[in-house]
Amino acid sequence: MSNDRHVPVDSILPIGRCCGTALDVVAGELSTIAADLAIVGICSRTPAGAELAAAVEGLDHAMHGAIARLRADGIFAGKWGETLFLSSPPAPIKAKGVLLLGLGPTGRSVASHTRRALRSAANQAVRLSGGHAAFAPARLVTSGTRFEAAPSTRAILRGIIDVLSAQPGRLERWSFVAPPAEAAVLADEFRMAFALVWEQ
Secondary structure, eight states: OOGGGOOOTTOEEEEEEETTEEEEEEESOGGGOOOSEEEEEEOSOOOTTOBOOHHHHHHHHHTTTHHHHHHHTTSOOOOTTOEEEEESOOTTOOSSEEEEEEOOSTTOOOHHHHHHHHHHHHHHHHHHTSSEEEEEOOOOBOSSOOOOHHHHHHHHHHHHHHHHHHSTTSOSEEEEEEOHHHHHHHHHHHHHHHHHHOOO
């Protein structure tokens, strides 16, 4: 990816508004976003030779390996829509709470499952936060089949909008967190998807 789309850290790239909630993309790391709730997507299976995606790895490091231990101990398996809330995360994490969201097996993009998983996360965000939720849609990087961006992006937005439409005004802001080199492209993808899925 060329550096001409690289944006400064903490840049906010608007997507749109839905039911009183501002949607945007923030350039940076999930552990440094000052949100009420930080949500990280985690897959249920780690193929041989795969490493945790950057957003998960960075958050796990900031939490002194807590996510890896929860997975190793079988407390959080990462099944589709599974959630685990961690209150009062340690410094340097700036969010008031962390929500682990299961995204199922690596390499399988099922729109209906993705939509249900994000609906679950958005419901938790409304219930636990009511302010600002920040989500890093991280997945493991493998040599297998990759998720197609457009269908996954639409499914993610549909899951969130399902909840915002049912509970308008209950969440002030929803941010997608991405590395500075990827934030502009992700914002473009979400803007295109938003124009398709949100009927104003």
